[in-house]
Amino acid sequence: MSKITRPLRSVLYIPASKERALDKARGLSCDAIIFDLEDAVTPDEKPAARATLAAALETGGYGNRFKVIRINGLDTPWGADDAAAAATMGADAILLPKVGSPADLDALAKIVGDIPLWAMMETPGAMLNAAAIAAHGQLQAMVMGTNDLAKDLQTRFRADRLPMMAGLGLCLLAAKAHDCAIIDGVYNAFKDDEGHKSECDQGRDMGFDGKTLIHPAQLEVANAAFSPSDAEVDLARRQIAALEEIEASGQGVAVVDGKIVENLHVATARETLAKLDAIAALNAE
Ligand SMILES: CC(C)(COP(=O)(O)OP(=O)(O)OC[C@H]1O[C@@H](n2cnc3c(N)ncnc32)[C@H](O)[C@@H]1OP(=O)(O)O)[C@@H](O)C(=O)NCCC(=O)NCCSC(=O)C[C@H](O)C(=O)O
Numbered sequence: 626m627s628k629i630t631r632p633l634r635s636v637l638y639i640p641a642s643k644e645r646a647l648d649k650a651r652g653l654s655c656d657a658i659i660f661d662l663e664d665a666v667t668p669d670e671k672p673a674a675r676a677t678l679a680a681a682l683e684t685g686g687y688g689n690r691f692k693v694i695r696i697n698g699l700d701t702p703w704g705a706d707d708a709a710a711a712a713t714m715g716a717d718a719i720l721l722p723k724v725g726s727p728a729d730l731d732a733l734a735k736i737v738g739d740i741p742l743w744a745m746m747e748t749p750g751a752m753l754n755a756a757a758i759a760a761h762g763q764l765q766a767m768v769m770g771t772n773d774l775a776k777d778l779q780t781r782f783r784a785d786r787l788p789m790m791a792g793l794g795l796c797l798l799a800a801k802a803h804d805c806a807i808i809d810g811v812y813n814a815f816k817d818d819e820g821h822k823s824e825c826d827q828g829r830d831m832g833f834d835g836k837t838l839i840h841p842a843q844l845e846v847a848n849a850a851f852s853p854s855d856a857e858v859d860l861a862r863r864q865i866a867a868l869e870e871i872e873a874s875g876q877g878v879a880v881v882d883g884k885i886v887e888n889l890h891v892a893t894a895r896e897t898l899a900k901l902d903a904i905a906a907l908n909a910e
């Protein structure tokens with residue numbers, strides 16, 4: 626599957642059972658929405674949540690926000706019905722929880738056809754199989770499920786996420802090797818802006834495309850953290866200009882702010898400007 630190029634800085638979970646939240650999302654500044662039929666919905670509510678979601682998507686009004694439906698696992702009583710229903714709801718992608726191997730994605734594709742697939746990466750087995758999962762031909766994005774992963778790893782919460790690093794790193798390597806998008810896990814303490822910002826900045830530093838979110842209050846911080854900063858844009862422009870100038874004089878290495886600039890740095894600079902343009906285009910729609 627070709628790489629998704631649209632911004633995915635802020636990816637907001639909305640429980641499909643919550644009509645008020647489903648409505649509110651029509652006006653929120655998120656790049657993507659995950660309409661959740663899985664963990665945010667109790668077993669008793671699941672069939673009704675599926676119907677509520679179908680009605681909300683039929684009504685529409687979500688504009689250019691990328692629409693992803695998280696179904697229940699295919700090994701649950703709801704998964705197969707969720708998948709069949711989700712395939713008819715006009716979603717941009719379908720997200721499968723607790724993916725363990727490419728075979729899980731094959732099983733989903735049999736039900737939903739050629740709709741792009743997203744995979745929750747949230748078990749130790751998934752971390753070890755990340756490369757094979759990322760190589761699946763229909764996979765568009767990986768989403769870190771850091772709550773489930775923490776549970777299975779029996780880790781304690783740490784602000785620096787040290788216990789998570791091996792898993793996050795394996796998934797990042799796999800996603801980048803196979804041109805998949807990769808979205809970081811949620812920050813549970815949705816009233817702790819400082820902690821959320823710190824985790825967003827860490828995720829951006831590591832190379833994630835964006836962060837999954839659980840509350841509208843987390844949107845602004847994520848959008849800022851995963852957008853190119855003014856300083857990054859300024860540097861990118863100066864690097865491109867400097868290399869063009871030096872190449873015109875027959876040399877291949879420029880120096881900007883005391884650091885070398887070669888073709889590979891200019892490739893990154895161009896990606897920064899392309900990201901800025903993509904965000905501007907999204908905001909203009
Ligand atoms: C955490 C919440 C239960 C808090 O809800 P609430 O008490 O209603 O919050 P507020 O009163 O502050 O809400 C203010 C308004 O914002 C709307 N709202 C709240 N949350 C959302 C949302 N996620 N999307 C859209 N709108 C939202 C409220 O309706 C209020 O609106 P209004 O009254 O009109 O002003 C709640 O935020 C929540 O349920 N969040 C989502 C939780 C969730 O999705 N969990 C599952 C995903 S996390 C996960 O599973 C990750 C992974 O699998 C892993 O393993 O890590």
Ligand SMILES: [Mg+2]
Nearest residue numbers: 747770772773
């Ligand atoms: Mg989970």
